[in-house]
Amino acid sequence: QDDDPIKVGILHSLSGTMAISESTLKDTVEMLIEQQNERGGLLGRELEPVVVDPASDWPLFAERARELLEQEEVDVIFGNWTSVSRKAVLPVMEELNGLLFYPVQYEGEESSENVFYTGAAPNQQSIPAVNYLHDQVGVERWVLAGTDYVFPRTTNRILEAYLKDEFGVADEDIMVNYTPFGHSDWQNIVSEIKRFGSEGKKTAVVSTINGDANVPFYRELGNQGIDAADIPVMAFSVGEQELSGIDTGPLVGHLAAWNYFMSVDTDANYDFIDAWIEYNDDEEVVTNDPMEAHYIGFNMWTEAVRKAGTTDVDAVKDAIIGVSVPNLSGGYATMMPNHHITKPVMVGEIQDNGQFAVVWETPSTVAGDAWSDYLPDSRDLIADWRKPMECGNYNVEEGECMGSDAEEQAEEALSED
Amino acid sequence: MNLWQSMARRDRVFEFLAPAISPVDVRHGPILYMEDVTVSFDGFRAIDNLNLTIDDGELRCIIGPNGAGKTTMMDIITGKTRPDTGDVWFGSRHDLLTMNEPEIASLGIGRKFQKPTVFEALTVFENLELAMTADKRVIPTLTARLTGDVRDRIEEVLTMIQLADQQAQPAGILSHGQKQWLEIGMLLMQRPRLLLVDEPVAGMTEQEMERTAELLTSLAGKQSVVVVEHDMGFVRSIARTVTVLHQGSVLAEGSMDQVQSDPRVIEVYLGESEEAA
Amino acid sequence: MLKVDKLNHYYGESHTLWDLDLDVPQGECTCVMGRNGVGKTTLLKCVMGEESTRSGRILFADDVELTRKRIEERSRLGIGYVPQGRQIFPLLTVEENLRTGLAARADGKQKIPERIHELFPVLHDMRHRRGGDLSGGQQQQLAIGRALVIEPRLLILDEPGEGIQPNIVAQIGEVIRTLIREDGLSVLLVEQKLPFARKYADRFMIMDRGRHVAKGGIDELSDDLITRYLTV
Amino acid sequence: MRIPCTLMGQTRCHAAMTRIVNLWLLCLLLIALPFAAMAQDDADDGQALLEALDVRSFQDKAEAIEAIIQSEDERANDWLQALLDGDLQRHKDDGRFVIITDNVGREWPARDALTGEDVGEISRRELSRIDINNALRSQLRSALSMVELYTGERDERLDAAEGLIGDVDDELADSLESRLDDEADADVRNRLNQALAVYRLEQGEMDAVETLSGSLNSDVRIALSRAAEGEGAVADAARAALVDIEQKLKVNRGLETLYFGLSMGSVLVLAAIGLAITFGVMGVINMAHGELIMLGAYSTWMMQQLLPGHPGLAVLLSIPVGFLVSALVGVIIERSVIQHLKGRPLETLLATFGVSLILQQLVRTVVSPLNRTVTTPEWMSGSVAINDALSLTLNRLYIMAFAVLVFVGLILIMRRTRLGLEVRAVTQNRAMARSMGIRATRVDILTFALGSGVAGLAGVALAQLTNVGPNLGQSYIIDSFMVVVFGGVGNLWGTLVAGLSLGVINQILEPWAGAVLAKILVLVFIILFIQKRPRGLFPQKGRAAEG
Amino acid sequence: MWLSRPFNERSTRLFLLILVLAVTLVTILHLALPPENPLYVSGYTVGLLGKYLCYALLAVAVDLVWGYLGILSLGHGAFFALGGYAMGMYLMRQIGDRGTYGDPVLPDFMVFLNWESLPWYWHGFDMAWFAFLMVLLAPGALALVFGYLAFRSRVTGVYLSIITQAMTFALMLAFFRNEMGFGGNNGLTDFYDILGFDLRSGATRLGLFIASGVALALGYVLCRAIVASKLGRVCVASRDAEARTRFLGYRVERVQLFVFVVSAMLAGVAGALYVPQVGIINPSEFEPLFSIEIVVWVALGGRATLYGAVIGAILVNYAKTVFTGVMPDAWLFALGGLFVVSTVLLPKGIAGVLAYRRKQRNESDTTEVPA
Ligand SMILES: Nc1ncnc2c1ncn2[C@@H]1O[C@H](COP(=O)(O)OP(=O)(O)OP(=O)(O)O)[C@@H](O)[C@H]1O
Ligand SMILES: Nc1ncnc2c1ncn2[C@@H]1O[C@H](COP(=O)(O)OP(=O)(O)OP(=O)(O)O)[C@@H](O)[C@H]1O
Ligand SMILES: [Mg+2]
C-alpha cells in the first residue's frame, strides 16, 4: 500500500473548444509531477498522473470527475477552466469528498469545502485593475464589454456598482455590451466603442471577452485605428497564451490584469519558464497566470500532504489552510480559510513580442474574497472552512450558515446521535 | 402516459380540422367541369383557355401532341398545379381550386402518372394497401388493421395485375412495365369516382393493351375515366368520345372517326402514315 | 457489330439473364421483344455497363470486349443509348442535356449536330427550358436526340416510341432507317409495339424469363411466336 | 519651465508634459537640423541621462525624458525610439544600458545604448527593461509627431496635423501660424486651419465656427458642443453647425452599417461558396468543409513562417498555396471516403463528420492546440478614411474584393467550362452521365478539389480576421450551410445574395438588438423565410425540381 | 390493439429481452457483489450506462423521424435539452432554501444576478407532476409549432434539416443569454433530490438507471408500434415519394407533424432522465454539433431499424468513454476513424451487418432442411 504511487487526477479538456486553453494546464501539472518525482516524490511515494479528457463537454466533466474519484481513486484533482465545468464537477466533488484545485480567475460567489480556488476572485483582479485605470490613466468613461456568461456578467455587475459608488461615474458614462461566445464580427461594436470614446472624456474598455473572440476583437480595434493611447483595453481573460495567437504589433499598450505575467522579473519565474521550455522542447512556449496558479496549488497541496503526513482528503483539507508557498513573482501565496489564496495584482501592457510589461502592481498581496462585498446578496456572507465553523457561506448578519451545508450538518449530527 | 398524451393532443389539434367529406354531387350535370383554365410557366402558356367537361360515368380519351398540356391538365385537376385563371369543379359542389392534393384525392379522384411512380421501398402488397380507400386521417391510419376483406381485395387486384408472385418484393425492383401495372392496381384499390389515367399502356405488349382496354371499359359507367394515350390502336379500341388538345386548348372533339379525319389533327398529331394505317 | 455470348446476370441472388446470346449485325436493326419483366432492359443495361455481368462476353465491332470497359468508354466507342424512362438530366436545360453527349464524340466536335434540331424542332424551340419541365414525350425526344449527338455507330433504344405522338414516332422510325442506310448505323431496339417493330426492324429476338427463345428475320415473326411469348 | 507634477493631477500633468516635450523637441530639431551632428564622446553624460530613466515612478521618468531632450544629445532620438519600443534595457550585473534588436526567445541580441557597438546575445534574465506606460508612450509619440509635422512625408504631416486638433495652446498657435505659411499641401493646411480654428473657437472667435462647420472630426465636434453650451452669437452658430454635423453623421453611420454588413456578408459568402459547390452542386454534405477552411488559414500561417519578414508576400503566395493544400486534402477525402458513398448522400454527412474530427485533431497534434499568429501585412492594415467619421477598414475591403474575384471565377468555371456542365449531369444522374461518356470519377475529383480549394481560399481570407486555430472551421460550418441553403441549394448566385443579405441584416440589427439577439433574430428570420420559400431565395422551380 | 403489435415481432421481443436482461444483470451485479469482485458494477458505471440509455432513447426518437419519415432533423438536441431543462427546473426548485444564498424560492443564479422574483415560466415547476408534464409538453409544443409551420409549407430535405439546425442554434444562443432566466452558460446544476430521493445516493442513481431502461423499452415499443402500423408505411411512402402519397389522399403534413411531435416528446423524456444522472443541463446540449452527432449515432447503428439506433448510440458513446480515457490526446482520431470506416465499410450500419448475418444463417438453415 505504501509503495503504491499517489495518484494525481488531471481534469483538463484536451479536445474541443477548451483544449486551446486547458491542454497546457495538463502539461503543467504533468511537469510539476515529474519535477516532484525527481525530487523523490511525496512521502517517499511516487506521484502518478491520471489524465482524462472531458472534451470540453460539461456533463462529461462530472462523469470524468466521478471516474477519477471512484474508479481511479485519485487523491487530488487539478482541473477545470470554465465556470460551468467547475459547477458541473462540484456536486461530484462534494459527494465523493474529493480535492479539486481550480486555477482560473472566476466570478467568485462560491466556496466549497472540496475546492481550492487558486485563481483570482473578482477582488483580486477586476477591482484593482479598475482602480489603476481610474487613478493612473485618468479614465472617466467606461466600456464594459464581455462575453455573455456568468463571469463577465458578475464582474461587470460588481464593477458597475463599484464605479458608481466609488468614483461617482454617471450612468451615461458606462456602456455595457455582451456578445456571444466565439463572436467574430466586431465591426459594429468597435465602431460604437470608438464613438463612445470620442466624446472628449478619457475612455477605457474593460474587457471580459473570452477565448477565441479576442483575436478578431483586437484585430478590429487595430484596423479601426483604436490605439491604446486613445482607448486602452483592459482585459481579464487575455494572457500570454492568448496573445501567442495574435499579431501583437498593433496592440502594444493595451492592458491586462493578472496575478502573474511571464515577464515577471524573478529568478523563481525564470526557473519555471526554463523548465517549461525544456519540458516542451520549444523555445517559443509561454507561461501564463493559470499555470502559475497550478504551480502554487500543486506546491500547496504537496506541502499540506507533507504537513498532514498522509494524502487523506480530510487531513489535507485541514492541513492546507494557512500553508504558504512562494509564488513566481517573488512573494508568497497563502491558503486562506475560505479556500482562496493571497495574490499580488498586476497590470501589464502588451508588448510587440507577445509579452506583457508590468506597469503597476499592488503593494502587497490581496486575499481572495469568495463573496463579493459589492453585491447586495453576498455582502454579508463569508466562508471559513476551519473548525468549528466549517461553512462556505456564513451570514454574518444572521449569524448562521446558509443553505445546503447547514442541512447536511444537521443531518450528520442527527445520524451521529 | 406519454402515448396517451400524444394521442390526446393529436385528437385535439387535428381531427376537428378534417373536413367532412361529402359525396360528389352530379345531379345537375357533369362530374368534371373545367372552364377557361389558363396556366403559364415563365410566360409559356401550357394551358390556354381550356374548356372541358366530363360526364358522370363517361370514358373519355384525350390525345394531342407532345407538350399539348395533357399532363398539365391532370396536374390541375389533382391540385398539383394551380391555374392562373379559370374554374375547375368536381360535380357541382366541389371547387377543386380551393383544395389541396389529399383533399382532392379523398373526394374520389385517382390518378395514374405518366412516369410510373410507386413507393419503391414498400412491397407491392403494401403499395396496394396504402392506395386502398380507407379513413386516411392520422389516428385511424395508426390504428388500422388489415382485415380479411381488405386482404382479399388486395389479392384480387394482385392477380389482376399479375404481380401476385412479386407481392412481397419491394416495388423498386419491378420492371418498367410491371410498375405501370402496379400503378393501375393502386388506382383500382382506390376506387375513385374519377380516374385520370396518363398513358396506361406505354411499354405494354399488344395483348396487355387489350386487357387494359377491357379493364378500363368495364370501369366506365360506374366510374368516370379520362385516358391520355398516344397509341392510336388502343385509343380506337376504347374510345367513345375523343378530345384533341393542342397548345393548351381543345383542337377538336368528337368520335374517333371524326377526329381521325380532321385535317388539323392529322397535321399536328397523327401524321400521314397513321392515317394510312 | 455487337455480339452477346452466353451472358448471365444476377440481381443480388436472383438470376435475371440466362446464357443469353444476341447478335446485332452491322447496318441492321435488331428488335428484342418479350413480356414485361423478362429482362430486356437488363440486357441493354449489361451492354451499356450499368449492370455488371456474372459471366459471358459482349463483343463490340468484332474485337472490343465490352465487359472490360468502363461505362464512359463504351459510349466513347460509339454507342448511343436511349434508356427506358428517359433518364434526362432534369435540371439541365435542353441544350445542356444535348451537350452532355459531346463528351463521347470521337471527333471532339463541340457543336450539336444540326440534324437533331431538324429532326426534333421542339428541342430547338425549348432549348432554354429545363429538361425536367418538358412533357413526357418531349423528354423522350430529348433522350433520343441526346443519343444521336454522339453520332453513334450502334444505337441502343429501349422502347423509344413510348409517350411520343404518332407522327413523330413514325418520323423516328424513318430517321433510324435513314441512318442505317446512309451511315451504316446498327440498331438494337427493344419494342413492344408490333407494327413499329415489323415496319422498321430487320431481325427480332424474343426473350422469355431471361432466356432467348426465338430469333430470326422480322418476316419470320409468326403469330404463333407472338401468342406463345408475347401474350399473357 | 519645469512644472511640478505633484501639484497637478496625473493626467493633466502628462498633457502639460507632452506640450513641453513637444516644444523642446521642436527647438532641438530647429537647432540640430542646420548643424551637422556633433561628436559626443563623453559617455558618462549619456549614462547619467539614461540612469535617470531607470526609476520606478513614471513621473520621474517623464522628467528624465525631458532631460534627455534638453541634453541635445544626438543619440536622444535613438534612445527615445528604443524607449518607445520597449527595447531600451539595462544589464542587471554591470548596469550597462543596451538596446535590444530582437526580443524573441531566451537570448536577445543587443547593442550598447551609448556606444552603439554590438554586444552579442544577452540572456533575458540579465536584462531589465526600462518600462514606460501609456501616458509616457503618448507623450513620446506626440513629441515625435511634432517633429513629423516639420519634416515628415505628406501623410505623416497630415496625421500630425490632425492629432493637433484640440491640443493647440497659445504658444503652439503662433508656431503653427508660421508653419501654415510654409505648408504646401492643401489637406495639411486644411487640418492645420481646423486645429487653429478650434483654438480660436475656445477664444470665442466667430469666424472659427465657419471654418469648423461641416467638419466631422470628433475633436471639432467636442469643441463646438463646448462652445454651444454658452450664450451669445458664437454659441448659436456653434449649435447650428452641430445640427448640421449630426445630420451628416447619421448618413455616415448608415453607410458604415452598410459597409459592415457587406463586409460581413462577403466573409459569409467566402466561407459558404466552396460548400455551394461540394454540397450545393455535388450533393455531398461536407461536414469537413470548415476544416478545409481551417487548412487554408493554416497555409497562410505556414507561408508566413517560411517567409519571415515578408508577411505581405506570404499572404499573396498563400492564396495559391491555400487553394492547393485544401484542394489536395479534398482530393484525398474524395478518393478515400466520398467515392465509396455514391448514391448515399446522407451518409456523406457521417463520414465527413468523422473526417472533420480527424483533421481537427491532426492540426492539434501536428501543429499545436493553440492559435497561431498570422500577421496582417502593412498594406492590409488600418483603414482608408472617406471622411472624418467614415473610414473603411482595409483588410475587409481586400476581403470583399477577394470574395468578388473568387465568386466571379467560380461562376466562370461553372458556366463556361465543360466541368460545370458535367458535374451537374453527374450529380443529377450518375449512371446516365457515364453512359453519355462523361468521366464521372474525374469530374468528382475535380469538382471536389475545386470546392475544397475555394474553402482554402476562404481560409486564407479568414486568417486576416480571426483566430487561426483548430476550431476555426467549426465556427463557420453552420453559417456556411445556412447561407447555401438560404440562397437555394445549387445556385451560386443564391449563395452570394444570401451571404450578403444575411450580413447586412445582421449588422442592421446588431446596434439595435445587441450581438446575441441579432444573431438569434437572423436565425429566426431564416426559419420564417424558409416557410415562405421552402426552397431558398432562388428556388429551382417547376416540375424539374420536384422530381 | 395497435400498441401490442410490436410484440408479435421477433426482433422487438428479442430487443426487449436483451434490454431487460441487461438492466437486471447490471442491477444485480451492482447490488449483490462486493466492490472487490471483478464483476462488480460500480456506481460510476451504472451512471454511465444510464446516460447511454438516455442517449439510446434519443437516438430512437431521431431514427423514427429520419429513418421512417425521411426528415433529417439536425435539431433534435433542442427537444432533448428542453426536456432536460424542464427536469432541471424541477430539480432546481427542489433545492428550496438549501441554496448558497438560502433563498427559499429563487435559485442561486437568480439571486446572484439580482432577480427580484421568479419569472412566470418558472412557476409550477416545484410540483413534480407539472414538471413531468412539461417534460413532454415543452418539446412537444415546440415541435408542434415548428413542425406545423415547416410541414404546412412543405419544407423538405436539406431545407428542413438546416432550419431545424437554425432552430437549435437560435435556442442555444437564447439559452446562453442570462436574461432568459435559465442560468445562462452555467445552466442548471447542483441538484439535491428528485421526488424526495437523494440524487447523491447510489440507490437513486440505480433507480434512474432502471427508469431510463424502462423509458427506452416503452419508447422503443411505441416507435415500433407506429412503424409497424399502416401509418408507418405511410411514413415510408412519404419519405420516398411525398407528392405521390398526397395523391393517395394522405395528409402527409399531418402524418409528419404527428410523428415529429411524438419523436420530440421522446427526446424530451430522454433529456429529462439524462439531467438528474449527469447532474447538469446547460445550453451546450442545444449545440448544433450535438444534434449532428445524434444523427451520426443513428447512421452508424443503421438507419430505419430503431434497434440500430440504440446500438449506435451506445456504441459511439461507449467508444467515446473508452477512447477519452485510454488515449486522451488522440481519441478524436479513433472516433473520427470509426465514423469514416464504418460508413465506408458498413453501408447499412451495424444493423445492416446483423441483418445480413441473420439472413445468411436463415438461408443456410433452410438449405439444410431439405438435405
Ligand atoms: N414547370 C414547367 N415549366 C416550364 N414549362 C413547363 C412546365 N410544365 C410543363 N411545361 C411545358 O408545358 C407544356 C405541356 O406539358 P404537358 O406535360 O402537359 O404535355 P403533355 O400534353 O402531357 O405531353 P406528352 O404527351 O408529351 O406527355 C410542355 O411544353 C412543357 O414543356
Ligand atoms: N434492381 C433490381 N433488383 C432486383 N430485381 C430487379 C431489379 N431491376 C429489375 N429487376 C427484376 O428483373 C426482371 C427484369 O427486369 P427488366 O427491367 O429487365 O424487364 P423488362 O424486360 O425491361 O420489362 P419491361 O418490359 O417492363 O420494361 C424483372 O422481373 C424485375 O423485377
Ligand atoms: Mg404528358
Ligand SMILES: [Mg+2]
Ligand atoms: Mg424494360
